[in-house]
Amino acid sequence: MAEEKDIIQLLEDEEKHPEAFRLILSTYKERLYFLIRKIVIDHDDTDDVLQEAFVKIWKNLDKFRGDSNLYTWLYRIATNEALTFLRRRKSQNNISMDENPELLRMLDSGGGKAQHISGDDIAIALQKAVLQLPEKQRLVFNLKYFEHLTYEEIAEITDTSIGGLKANYHAAKKKIEEIIELD
Amino acid sequence: MKKDQKHTEKTPFKGDSDYFKQLEESILSKVERGATHLSLDVDHPFKADSKYFAQFEKRILDKTERSVFHLPLGIEHPFQAPEGYFQQLENSVLGQTLQNKPSQSVFTKIWRNSTTYVRAAAVVLAIGAAGYFFLNSNNTATNSEIAFADFETETLVSYLENQELDMVDFASIVDDSFEANGLNIDPLDEISEDELLQLIDLQYANDI
Known part of the structure; x- marks a missing residue:
């Protein structure tokens, strides 16, 4: 697992962004997975959101400023992606942003849509x-x-x-x- | 003193010299006769069962322990990932990023390395190719062809300077426009401002 400071050093040189991204992916994939999973609950939804989050991280690597921690920047992107995903789905189903009936049903059903619990x-x-x-x-x-x-x-x-x-x-x-x- | 003496001399009333002493004694004697002194050892009339307080304490402690749940630290989440998922995820993400797309699009290169005027020119080229992005973003445009003819570079510069465009989405749309209209530009090539202007001329020539 790479140290955050090593990744930040690579990010300072645009030519080394691919290498930095590989390290970000291997170092933070599990943490970001479980961060998103706790928000969207379902594994398949988490997978979709996480992949989108990593693509966004890749496309925005040059926007990372060293004045904040790398992991808080990554958490921010992943959290925003997960919340956007939930809001979009709730909006389609006319559900209040503060209610999660579908997610509660997933947890209740156990072996249902929300597998791997x-x-x-x-x-x-x-x-x-x-x-x-x-x-x-x-x-x-x-x-x-x-x-x-x-x-x-x-x-x-x-x-x-x-x-x-x-x-x-x-x-x-x-x-x-x-x-x-x-x- | 002189004033008091003057006042005394002017008062016409005179009293017995013992009068005030007798008055004081008389009042004190009446107060003492009528006063009721509260005894310090009078008890209240209420009584409780002898076992009451022992039971009360136990009841309260039982109730507080039973009803208030304190969330302990350290409860883990119950979620698990399928076996082999993270390796598969890495492959999938790398396929969508490093192994799939150029690290920087043509439009992004132009955008980052140019003045606002050249950025505007790049937008003109993109609009000439695709014809919708800028116009759809501008509320004053009703017909793309008429409105496009009316736009001057100054207008575009002003527009670009006042917009906070999401570069990733914007560049992606514009790059698609280049490709969709046969402007095959190798993303690895650097494009100079002159070359860009030539591309714009070529685009106009095609349109006309």
Whole structure:
């Protein structure tokens, strides 16, 4: 696995962009897969979004500025692709942006469309609770709880103030505790 | 002092010299006779079952432990990827990027290496070839041929300077326009501004 600083060094020379991209792909493919998977739930949808995200990363390599972390830049592209995918589908089905009935059904059906899910009950219960959060809280919770990012890093990815992120995370955590408690 | 003396001298009333002392004693004696002193050891009349407080404490602790769920840290997500997926993903992504497309399109090269005027010229060429992108983006155009004839380079420069175009999407559309109209330009070739202007002349000649 390549070090971020090595990749950034390659990105400084346009001739070395192909090499940098190969390293980005091999280093971040799994992290970006699971980041997107937690947003769109289904494996096939995740695959589509992830491929689009990597194509976008490739096309925009020259726009990366060394003033932010490479992985927050990558997370930002992947997150935006996943949210755009969900918004487009919800818009087609006239579903509110803060509701995820289809994703909840996927998790419930287990062996249905959302394949490749472990049988860990508490992990599934937590995902179902997270799906009941408004979009912004859901995103912030995923980045903080599962990705272990700092508020500063999440602020770079989501373009939100740190105060707003803290409020979103605590509201999300409280709501999840209430949902799981009721179940 | 002189003022007080003057005032005293002017007051016409006189009282018994013991009067005020007797008044004070009389008032104090009346207050003391009528006052009720609250005893410090009077108890309240309420009673609780002797076991009540022991049970109460247990009940409260049971209730708080049972009803408040605290989300522990470290619960993992339940998602898994199919076996061999990531290798397949790498091949697929490389097929769509490095192994498929030139690292930089013709239009992107022109765009990045030219002045705004030459960028405008490149757009003119693309419009001459495809004829829709710019016009569809401009609300004033109703008929592509008429509107195109009316546009001057100044207008295009002004338009380009005021738009935040997504270069990737824009370049892709324009490159498609080049290809669709038989302008086969090797993407690896560098194009000078003169060559670009020649291409525009050629395009106009074809249109006319």
